[in-house]
Amino acid sequence: MKTLSLRAIGWMTLAGLLMLAAGCSTVGEKTEETVDWVRGSLRVVLNEPSNEVNEGIVKACSRLNLKKISIEQDLVSGEFVYENAKEEKITITTKPIDLENTEIRIQVGAFGDQMQSEFLLEKIKDRI
Numbered sequence: 001m002k003t004l005s006l007r008a009i010g011w012m013t014l015a016g017l018l019m020l021a022a023g024c025s026t027v028g029e030k031t032e033e034t035v036d037w038v039r040g041s042l043r044v045v046l047n048e049p050s051n052e053v054n055e056g057i058v059k060a061c062s063r064l065n066l067k068k069i070s071i072e073q074d075l076v077s078g079e080f081v082y083e084n085a086k087e088e089k090i091t092i093t094t095k096p097i098d099l100e101n102t103e104i105r106i107q108v109g110a111f112g113d114q115m116q117s118e119f120l121l122e123k124i125k126d127r128i
Contacts, residue, residue: 040112056128
């Protein structure tokens with residue numbers, strides 16, 4: 001009976017590790033920027049200063065006619081909350097890695113929409 005219990009625990013552990021690994025996948029190649037899909041958020045490190053990324057976010061979201069819910073930013077980091085036409089919450093956060101690189105996270109909806117997040121990223125990069 002002990003063997004069955006240990007075997008069941010082993011299978012449950014393996015299943016848990018597989019689910020954890022499925023939640024983190026790399027999108028695209030690792031070239032000038034790092035792009036990851038992690039727990040419903042698109043995480044990107046852009047080779048741009050954080051103030052320029054923050055300005056690009058505001059310009060892109062304005063151009064896309066997203067409804068502004070709140071913007072909290074300082075000279076280095078920011079949190080931008082918008083709503084799209086489907087009334088899905090869009091949260092974009094930025095934080096500097098160093099003087100020339102900025103991490104940006106984009107989450108659309110409660111569980112994340114990778115396609116919309118990648119679309120927003122492209123529009124933000126166009127405005128930087």
